[in-house]
Amino acid sequence: MKKRWISYPYLLWMIIFIIVPLILVLCFSIFISTDNGLQFSLNNYKRFMEPLYLKVLWRSVVLAGISTIICLILGYPVAMILASKQMSKKSFLLFLCILPMWMNFLLRTYAWMTLLEKNGFINKILSFFGIGPFQLLYNNAAVILGMVYNFIPFMILPIYSVMKKIDPSVIEAAEDLGANQITVFKKIIFPLSLPGVFSGISMVFMPAVTTFVIPRLLGGGQFMLIGNLIERQFLLSGDWNFGSAVSIVMMIIILISMAIISKYDKEHEGGQLW
Amino acid sequence: MAENIIELVNISKTYDSTEVLKNINLYIRKNEFLTLLGPSGCGKTTTLRIIAGFEHPTSGSVLFEGKNVNSLPPYKRKVNTVFQKYALFSHMNVEENIAFGLKIKKLDKKTIKEKVRNVLKLVNLEGYEKRSIDSLSGGQQQRIAIARALVNEPDVLLLDEPLGALDLKLRQDMQVELKRMQKQLGITFIYVTHDQEEALTMSDTIVVMKDGMIQQIGTPEDIYNEPKNAFVADFIGESNIISGIMKKDCLVEFNNAIFKCVDKGFGINQPVDVVIRPEDIEITDKDSGIISGIVESVTFKGVHYEMIIKTDSFSWIVHSTTMHPPKSLVGIKIAPYNIHIMKKVVE
Numbered sequence: 131m132k133k134r135w136i137s138y139p140y141l142l143w144m145i146i147f148i149i150v151p152l153i154l155v156l157c158f159s160i161f162i163s164t165d166n167g168l169q170f171s172l173n174n175y176k177r178f179m180e181p182l183y184l185k186v187l188w189r190s191v192v193l194a195g196i197s198t199i200i201c202l203i204l205g206y207p208v209a210m211i212l213a214s215k216q217m218s219k220k221s222f223l224l225f226l227c228i229l230p231m232w233m234n235f236l237l238r239t240y241a242w243m244t245l246l247e248k249n250g251f252i253n254k255i256l257s258f259f260g261i262g263p264f265q266l267l268y269n270n271a272a273v274i275l276g277m278v279y280n281f282i283p284f285m286i287l288p289i290y291s292v293m294k295k296i297d298p299s300v301i302e303a304a305e306d307l308g309a310n311q312i313t314v315f316k317k318i319i320f321p322l323s324l325p326g327v328f329s330g331i332s333m334v335f336m337p338a339v340t341t342f343v344i345p346r347l348l349g350g351g352q353f354m355l356i357g358n359l360i361e362r363q364f365l366l367s368g369d370w371n372f373g374s375a376v377s378i379v380m381m382i383i384i385l386i387s388m389a390i391i392s393k394y395d396k397e398h399e400g401g402q403l404w
Numbered sequence: 405m406a407e408n409i410i411e412l413v414n415i416s417k418t419y420d421s422t423e424v425l426k427n428i429n430l431y432i433r434k435n436e437f438l439t440l441l442g443p444s445g446c447g448k449t450t451t452l453r454i455i456a457g458f459e460h461p462t463s464g465s466v467l468f469e470g471k472n473v474n475s476l477p478p479y480k481r482k483v484n485t486v487f488q489k490y491a492l493f494s495h496m497n498v499e500e501n502i503a504f505g506l507k508i509k510k511l512d513k514k515t516i517k518e519k520v521r522n523v524l525k526l527v528n529l530e531g532y533e534k535r536s537i538d539s540l541s542g543g544q545q546q547r548i549a550i551a552r553a554l555v556n557e558p559d560v561l562l563l564d565e566p567l568g569a570l571d572l573k574l575r576q577d578m579q580v581e582l583k584r585m586q587k588q589l590g591i592t593f594i595y596v597t598h599d600q601e602e603a604l605t606m607s608d609t610i611v612v613m614k615d616g617m618i619q620q621i622g623t624p625e626d627i628y629n630e631p632k633n634a635f636v637a638d639f640i641g642e643s644n645i646i647s648g649i650m651k652k653d654c655l656v657e658f659n660n661a662i663f664k665c666v667d668k669g670f671g672i673n674q675p676v677d678v679v680i681r682p683e684d685i686e687i688t689d690k691d692s693g694i695i696s697g698i699v700e701s702v703t704f705k706g707v708h709y710e711m712i713i714k715t716d717s718f719s720w721i722v723h724s725t726t727m728h729p730p731k732s733l734v735g736i737k738i739a740p741y742n743i744h745i746m747k748k749v750v751e
Contacts, residue, residue, distance in 0.1 A: 303492075306483075308556070310479055
C-alpha cells in the first residue's frame, strides 16, 4: 500500500474518539480512588454479580431478545417482498421503510407515548366503542413495541440487501429440479438469506439491549434495564466506576454473542459487524 | 423415423410491446442434439426458457410428446436445464447439489448415493462428493451443473450457453464430452449458443435464428454448405458477401467481371447476393485470374493465412496455406460450384 498516509487522519480519529475513551472506561472500572491514590480493585465487578443487578441484566436480554424475534418475524416477509422481482413499486416501499429513520429517535418515542397514554389516541378510540381505558404505557409490552418500532429497519435492510443478491437463476434451477414454491423457500431462499438474518439480528439486538431512552419513556422508568442502570450511575449516582464496570460487562457480552453469530455464519459473507 | 418429443407451434413472445419471438415453428426429434444458434438478442434463450417453463408464450403452444404443456410449471416438466452461469447452490456441497432433485422425488438414501456416484463418474469427477462448490474450478462447476441435471434422467436436457465462461481449450474438451454423454445416455439435448463452431461440432440439427425468427433449419453440413440467405452464410463461418447481377442461368456478374456458376432459375439481370467462402477463393499469379487485386494485409491464423485482397470494387477475405506478401499484385479465381447465389434479402 503506497498511500497508507491517507488512513492516518482516520487512525487519529479512532484513537481519540474510540480507543482512548475505551481505555478510560476500563480504567474507571478497575481502579478506585482511595486516600492513598488510585488502587486496583475488582469490587465494581463483584457488585454487578449481586442478584439485583443480574436481574436487570436478565430482563434487558429477554426484552431485547423478544424484540429481535418480533423484528425478524415482521421484517423477514417485508424484506422478501421488497427483494422479489415482481414488485414494481419497490423503491417506494423501501422508502417508506426508511422514512421513519429520518425523524429524531426521541421524537418518535415521544409520539408513541402520546398515542399510548391514558387519555391518548388509542384509548380514546377504544372508549368510543365502549372499551377501556387500558394501561398501555409503562409496561414490558410498551417497551417491546418501542424497540420493534425503532429498530425494525435494521432488520429489514440487511435481509433485503442479501436477498436482492440471490441469483434468480438459482431459484429457477431449483424449480427446474422439481422443487415447488415451498421447497424452494425452505431449501434455497431461506438458507441463502441467513447472512442477512444474522446481521439483522445483531444490528437489532445490540441497540435494543443497551437502550435507555425507550425503557425510560415507554417503561416509565419504574423498572430498570441495563442501559438505564449505566445511565443512572453516570448521571444520578455519580458512581462512574460502577457504571464503567457495567459497560465493560455489557461490551463483553455483546462481543461473545457476535462471536457466536459469526461462527454460525462462517461460510457466508454477509454485512457482518464482527 | 424417430418421433417428435417436443413441438413448438406458432410460438410468439412479446415483452412490453417488443416482439422477441415471431411465430416460431419447430419440432425436435427424440435423441437428437439440436442447437439454437444466433447472435445475442435473437430469441434463442427465450425459446429455451419457454420449453423449460420459465416463460410463457404470448401465443402458440408447446407440445411435449403430443400433449400441450403450456400451463405446466417448470417443476412438473420432464426437462432439466443447465444454466449459463451454472446456478449451483453455493450453500450445499457437490453431493447435496446433485441429490437435490432426487431428494424431492423421495428416493431412498442408498439409491441417491448410488446415482450421485454414477453421474459423477459420467462427468469425470469421481470422489468429489464432499467438496464445496467454491473450491471447484469453472470447468468443474460446469460439470457439476450438468451432473445435477442429468442425474434426474430427464427426457430432454436444455443447455443455455453452458460453455460460455470456459477458456477455449476447456471448451473444446467439453464439447466432445457433452457429445459423448448425449450419445451414451440417449437423451435429447437442446443447446443454445452464439458460437457457430460449437454448433457445427456438436449438433445433429442446427436452428439458425435472427430477430426472433428462424432463418434456417438443417444439418451442420447443410447450413455450412448451402446457407439459405446472406445472414446465415455470414453467421456460419466467414464469408465474402457481394452484390451481383444474374446475367442468365449459370452466369453471374460481380466485382465488374463475369463468373460461371451452377445456379439456375433466377430472372435475367436480377440483383442477387453472391456468397463465397474465404477458403474457396484461389489465388493465382496476376494474369491468370478472372479478377486481380492487391494484397492489403496478411494475418497468420495457425493452419492458414488470412489475406485481405483489394480489387477495384471489393475487399476479399481469402484463406490460403500459401502466403502472398502485402502489396503484391495477385489474381483471383473461383470455381463455379463454390459460388453461392442468394436472393437479395429485402430489409
